[in-house]
Amino acid sequence: MITIDRVSKTKGRTRILYDVSFEARPGRVTGFLGPNGAGKTSTLRVLLGLDRADGGTALVCGRRYRDLDRPLTRVGALLDGSGAHRARTARAHLRWMAASNGLPGSRVDEVLEVVGLTADARKRAGRFSLGMSRRLGLATALLGDPEVLILDEPINGLDPSGIRWMRTFLRERAAQGRTVLLSSHLMGELAETADDVVVIDKGRVVVSGSLAEVTGDHRTLEDAFFALTATSAPDGAAW
Template identity: 65%
Template sequence: MIEVTGLTKTFGSTTAVDDVTFTVRPGIVTGFLGPNGAGKSTTMRMILGLDRPTAGTALVAGKPYRELRRPLRTVGALLDAKWVHPNRSARAHLRWMAASNGLPASRVEEVLRQVGLTEVANKRAGGFSLGMSQRLGLAGALLGDPQVLLFDEPVNGLDPEGIVWIRRFMQALAAEGRTVLVSSHLLSEMAQTADHLLVIGRGRLIADTSVDAFVAQASEAAVRVRSPQLDALRAALAERGHTVRDDDGALVVAGVTTAEVGELAAARSVVLHELAGQHASLEEAFMKMTGGDVQFHGTGADSVMKGGL
């Protein structure tokens, strides 16, 4: 378990993390989301003892990271896939990590098999592709068979096959009862990977909730309806005071249920070809909840052409 209480980090006059409190529970994948500059990486670095908090505490398995005698046995992390001496082989890199925490060399071979790197274990890590580097980073995180795992942007730059592999890998780790915290900018991927979300903006915690609840909180109920009598249906909905917008030959009606639209259509003898409830995607919910917390805003291509960057 990870327990963060009142965590704050300032750099001069800038507050990167502002009084953040949350708990990451075992047995599920917890997604850590936020715009660029929101404080995600700084928070993870404080959990791992790489940055000292200005205020507050971050505990891993009930202790600050610096008090863990053999940290790899308690917590594993992938923060930078390229953090490895480029002239070392994958096997040599992992053996060095194992020796630093009193782990047997046999454990190196186990994690190499687990992440699918056995056949390239003697190759220089500096020549690895990004996908192979991510796998090596995962192997390092798993070396001590820890119960707590943190991954910072683990799918960045990967092809679709690599993304699916890492998604399933993280879900399997959580299914074993481990605590898994993962940050990512790929919101569509987080929607398929995470069970719970922590959302941060400008250093402050915005949401601590399930994926479904987060989307529902940021969504307005709407119904999409298609009919060969679209004009008649539009007029009937307008009479009832419903907000209607056109969408590719269909109507989207805000603030109603499918039952209400279906009953109204039946009362007016309007034939329906489609009637479905609509829900926002995680991306849409995220933009709505964090729109005011983005550090830098663009105004489209014109801003680039006019020196907006």
């Protein structure tokens, strides 16, 4: 369970998040949708303790991320890149991450197989393509077999077969009763994957609900998004 409650943040003199509130529930894929610069990554960084909010709370399983013991066993996260040093091999990176959280070394080969990197385990991260880096980042997120998965633009760099694989994988995780929060600016992909949708624009949550509720009478999620962001703003103003 992920709970974001009235999170606000200012960077310099610019307000980038305005009382952002939503939930991501177990057994469901929650899509966090918005254009580049809308506040998606800033919200996730607050949730993961990488940035400090000016107000509000961001909790995973009822606790702040920094208060979690052995966090990889509770939360798996993929933000920018793989997180691996360019000179390290995929296997060396995963072994180091596993040791940092007291996880068995056997888990490394398991997650390499899950994400399809077994054949590239000895390749240095600096030689990875963007898609391979995303897979290595996902392998890191899966090391502790976490109940919560937080992914920021996970399909960037993936080819069509990789996108289909990612979609199936996320649906399977949710079917196991786990919480999946997926941020993206690709509306078509979210429509194929998400159960629930949170739309954010210019640092404000415009609407949240089930995919059917958010789409409403519109033909597609993309149509609904553009209608919402064009007409919804505080005090009735246009964006």
